[in-house]
Amino acid sequence: MSVPAPLPPINAAPVSAAKRLAYVLRHFRLVYPNAPDVAIGYADSQPAITVTDGAGTFFQQNTPYPAEPNYRDWAGQRIPFFFDHQAEAPLLTLSAGRAAINADIISAAFYLLSGWQEYFLDTRDRHGRFPYAASVQKQYGFVALPVVNYYFDVLKTAVEHVSGQRLQTRRWAGAAPFAAFITHDIDNLRSGWKAPAKAALKQGQLLRFGQQLWRHLTQPDAWDNLETVADTVASYGARSTFFMLLERRPGVDGTPNADYAITPALRQRLQLLKQQGSEICLHGSIGTAADVAHLGREVKILQPDTQGLRFHYLRWEPRSTPNLIDAAECFRYDSTLGFAEHFGFRNSYCHPFFPFNFATGEAHTFLEIPLNVMDATLHHPNYLQLQPQDIMPALQPMLAEVERFVGVATVLWHNDHFDPANTVTGPRQFAEIMGYLRPRGAAFLTGSQIMAEL
Ligand SMILES: [Zn+2]
Known part of the structure; x- marks a missing residue:
């Protein structure tokens, strides 16, 4: 193992209240596209909806964590409100044609959605990732709650009061109550035989070992199953999005990459899967999340299937990775931002969003x-x-939150987890998730289909 590379330096412009407001309201309007143009802001501009300014100088500094949140009940949940210093005041004060929100939900939404904690904290795990253990989601126990969507629900209530109009939440694929994005990172296609062969050898069962070896040499591997994966997913009326790993050599830190090569035969199979409705995307290998030239080389190999991206091992350096995705100039979406250690909402948000660019104070593209x-x-x-x-x-409470806010549930099930030998997180458990999502009316969409709806 080599010594981890030092973190890139902080390169952040101070974030004014106006920038926070613009970034947050842009996303609010993506969720509620018919929201009337009611003035929302801090008291100085005397808008119809006034939000108490609770951030002080927090966003002029490089501190990763705000003061601990105040908890309030909203829509039947106990929700943490950061930048809320008026515990005794009601959350909402409604009067004729006006509303006052007495907690700074704009700053709190901005803090969580922008990933501020990850950007300014120096702590990373052995894979260079922001650790769940260092997150406010872990500290205050709300990883499975899309808290920003609750803040938006408060704002929605205020807008409805002031405007007298009902706000409609964005729907997916016409009228679906929520969407699901079913994805597979393809790390291994050739190693399904190894564990059973090793087990046979360890138990001294040489005949069984010989059979495993012979099978490996003469038959397709149990993990060489892309068509089975696509067919299984299709049996639920869904489509797969595959993230292909192009590098066989391990990363410079020794982390494994693919156990397969992109051969002409594999390209042909991917082409066929595409024709049948699956989407093919890039699974950036170890090193690509920190090196735009390296990412660019993999883009060239997979072109034109480079609309979507997810990094292997969910590698993501908040100070540089978003910039290099923009710099690569071909990706329209990424789907890396979850915690490896826990299911839930890394940005406390259950809709797609445009990551915040700390260097420019605007959103990434x-x-x-x-x-x-x-x-x-x-x-x-x-x-x-x-x-x-x-x-x-x-998982059910988290999935119910996605449904409650008409969001997108993104599931990553690796192709090797479709091996029937996996009885813990295998095909049966995948079937249970799909068996939950389908009858609840999820619109199963590929990444490009989600893009096309926005
Ligand atoms: Zn991977």
Whole structure:
């Protein structure tokens, strides 16, 4: 293992109240496209909806964490409100033609949606990632609540009061109550035989080992299953989005990349999957999240299938990765932002969003479709250790939140987790998730289809 590279320097412009307001309201209007043009702001501009300024000089400094939140009940949930210093005041004060929001939900929404904590904290894990353990979501226990959507719900109530109009939440694919984005990172296509062969060898069962080896040499691997994955997903009326890993050599830090190469035969199979409705995207290999030239080389290999991106091992350096996605000039969306260690909402938001560019104070041009649940998160030595029967009960409250706010539920199920030998986070558990989503009316969309709706 080599020494981790130093973090890129902070390169952030001070974020004025006007910039926070513009960034947050842009996203509010994406969720409520018919919201009338009611003036919303801080008291100095005397808008119809006044938000108490509770941020002080926080956004002029480089401090990762705000003061601890105040908790209030909203829509039947106990919600943390950051930048809320008037615990005794009601959240909303409504009067004729006016509304006052007595907690700074604009600053709180901006703080969470922009990923401020990740940008300004220096802590990273052994994969160079912002650790869940260092997050406010972990500290205050709200990783499975899309808190920003609750803040927007407060704002929606104020806008409806002032305007006298009902706000409609954006719907997906016409009228679906929420959307689901079913994705597969393809790290391995050739290693399904290894674990059973090793087990046979360890138990001294040489005949069984020989059979495994012979099978490996003469038959397709159990993980060489892209068509099975696509067919399984299609059986629920859904389409797969595949993220292909192009690098076989391990990263310079020794982290493994793909166990397969993109051969002409594999390209042909991907072409066929595409024709059948799947989407093919890039799974940026180790190193690409920190090196635009490296990312650019992989873009060239996979072109034209480079609308969407997810980094291998969910590698993401907040101070540089978003900039290099923009610089690559081909990606329209990314879907890396989830915590590997826990399912839920890394930016406390259950809709796609445009990540904040700290250098310019504007939004990036690519869309982030945040990742909510990955198979390995649910059962892994470093992550959770849920038993198979505990998986759906654990996920249901989070999925219900996505449905409540007509959001997008992004699921990552690796192709090797479709191996029937995996009985913990395998095909059966995937079927349970799909069996939950489908009858609830989820619109199953690929990344490009989600883009096309915005
Ligand atoms: Zn991967």
